[in-house]
Amino acid sequence: MPSVLNPPEPPDPVPEGFVGGPAFGAMPIDLDENRFVATMEEQAAIGSAGERALDRVALTEADREVRDWFVEQLEALDLSVRIDEMGNIFGRRAGTDPDAAPVLVGSHLDSQPNGGIYDGALGVVAALELLRTLEDTGVQTTHPIEIVNWTNEEGTRFQPAMLSSGVWAGVHDRDEIYDHTDSEGVRFEDALTGIGYKGDAPAEPAEPYEAYLELHVEQGPYLEANNVQVGVVTGIVGLSWGSVTFTGEADHAGPTPMSGRQDPMVAAADLVTAIRRTPGMLGERTVATSGSISAEPNSINIIPERVTVTWDTRDRDDSVIDEATEHIEREAAAAAEREGVGCEVERRMRSRPTAFAERCVEAVEAAAEDRDYDGMRLQSGAGHDAAHVAQVCDTGMVFAVSEGGKSHSPAEFTTWDDCYASANTLANAALRIAK
């Protein structure tokens, strides 16, 4: 992915990585690698859109199929299955201590419309293999272990992303989310009912949870660039999303002299350039993106009347996100003044950085060391259900290598070795907490 002109960002100056050493934990387990890979391939066949391509958007027929398959697997393990009002599916294996709080593990089975086969699914399959291995080996845990498939992590058809873990964690209101509609006006609740997965259980933690662990592909290049197998996620960056609409006067591109123009396209271009420059001014790991632009009337021979451009800026430091947002807004105002156009700023979303519980981070790190995997601590640049769940209980994440940093497309790729290493790490980290 890195271009010749833009060499990859160097790893942290003080490396956060570590090298795997001899095992020190008690009673480690190893998942069955062949069955694990077979299960990954099984799920990838549901909603398949070609070689390593998945079209399994939330609340579609393909999502229903993969849910049916998932529930079958849980029932085959005699787990106690529970589906909540948001369609989140839980399966619990009892612990030996009736008073111990459950340890939750899982991720999401929905995909982008033209997504890869690892994003989300890897975390669910790893959790499933953990429970299968416990069953096979007869290992008992003190705490119950619960597997979860969160509804609609991707947010493709219904916005926002991660809405069901958000309702479960009390971040969103259930009834408000029920009324969200897709591009064809279908309500979330109706679509959920339509695939038969609006359950009866309240979408909330019915009791305290001991911890939540999630395995996910990194979707970034850091693990590969640092040549390690497993990512120990310390938290999730915060973000600010917004848009700027510049408004000028539509006019004929021929007879209108340059000097008489108020051209919102030129102001929007200025802002895109300013957004690209923003991270370099603020932080080593700050990112800022203009992903979307639209012009009206968008005709080759008409000076546009209105151009809207979006921003997405992220950092691990909340104050840097504030700075970046204010910087982008100042640049928007300056671009508008230079071109003599109007400028309206809309702040669309703001999430604070999430710091994971140190005991979960350490459990992941210890599990990787114990199983002899090279690993490193890093922040997640993408949002995950874990960000919501962290509002409710101690939370941690494991990252698997994303080759080329690619995701949300069939170019998404993780070797089976790397998938297995991260899954085995998740399993042993969960055991460390549940034991």
Added chain:
Amino acid sequence: MPSVLNPPEPPDPVPEGFVGGPAFGAMPIDLDENRFVATMEEQAAIGSAGERALDRVALTEADREVRDWFVEQLEALDLSVRIDEMGNIFGRRAGTDPDAAPVLVGSHLDSQPNGGIYDGALGVVAALELLRTLEDTGVQTTHPIEIVNWTNEEGTRFQPAMLSSGVWAGVHDRDEIYDHTDSEGVRFEDALTGIGYKGDAPAEPAEPYEAYLELHVEQGPYLEANNVQVGVVTGIVGLSWGSVTFTGEADHAGPTPMSGRQDPMVAAADLVTAIRRTPGMLGERTVATSGSISAEPNSINIIPERVTVTWDTRDRDDSVIDEATEHIEREAAAAAEREGVGCEVERRMRSRPTAFAERCVEAVEAAAEDRDYDGMRLQSGAGHDAAHVAQVCDTGMVFAVSEGGKSHSPAEFTTWDDCYASANTLANAALRIAK
């Protein structure tokens, strides 16, 4: 229209204007101002979309209605009406010399979807009032005078603009244009047949034409800025249209470091800025515009994979258009290299500047002087049917003042006094040639 930051371009350093003096032509006529205004209002009621707003896109029901009205007016004058295979409507009044070639006058009755009531219609109504006045006063001309309404000047529903005068003048191929489709896949020929205006006459000049004169609103600010009533058009600027598609790699806006990005949005922004700068480097009256932009997948949190931006650049000097085009293409390549993205240039259209016949320019100038109107010579910055017709016979144009330079919107405005002055100029210029 001009902003405080961008004062209007000064008039030509050596003014091309003149001040109206005493009449010197023979037998001038004056159109009936009241009837002229009433006829303008009559046509504006057909396809009306509110106060001074018109929705009369070519080959729609509103276009059919205004054509029916137009043919009625021609028949009321006992003109010999002819409709050709492109739906161009002609009405001829005989001259006294059976061997004299006809003088053609007219413009177009179609409008933009949310256009003004003057663009095109003013030229057709002025030609109609000329023929009515000749009939009222019994004036005979040596040459026949023929009125024309060209089909689909605007090019809104079917591209390109001015396609029917283009076929008539031999610039476009009839059968190729017949197969052009609108955004819903309807063929031009079928839409033309659908409104009952595919005629039998061949879409070509059946005989030599003496001259073509067209009155149109300026659609630019020069007449108003120079405080004159009538524009004597010396020609039409040439233009170059094209698009540049930058292609990078779609990626997640969060975990992808800035240094690993190939972002086509940033390259497109660079190009928009370069296009804005181009005219200042090349010519006093050069214009360059980025009117249209589109990004894929155009999502707030995804680095785009592909961004396409268009250019439109115009000048009176053909070599400047070449220079501007090459400059824009060089800037596109440089922007692509800076960002490490691919770059594909598509040249979409190129038209050379049109110089009108000096005898037509002089006839218009003399007519304005004779009727005591202040006028000035100027180039048209917009394309007109006259550019095509100029391939076939001597051609000239009259411009009416466009207040604020506005067109293609209900903000388009010309006072009735200015409409009348330009119509009277057209009528007398045509008489000077037809006599």
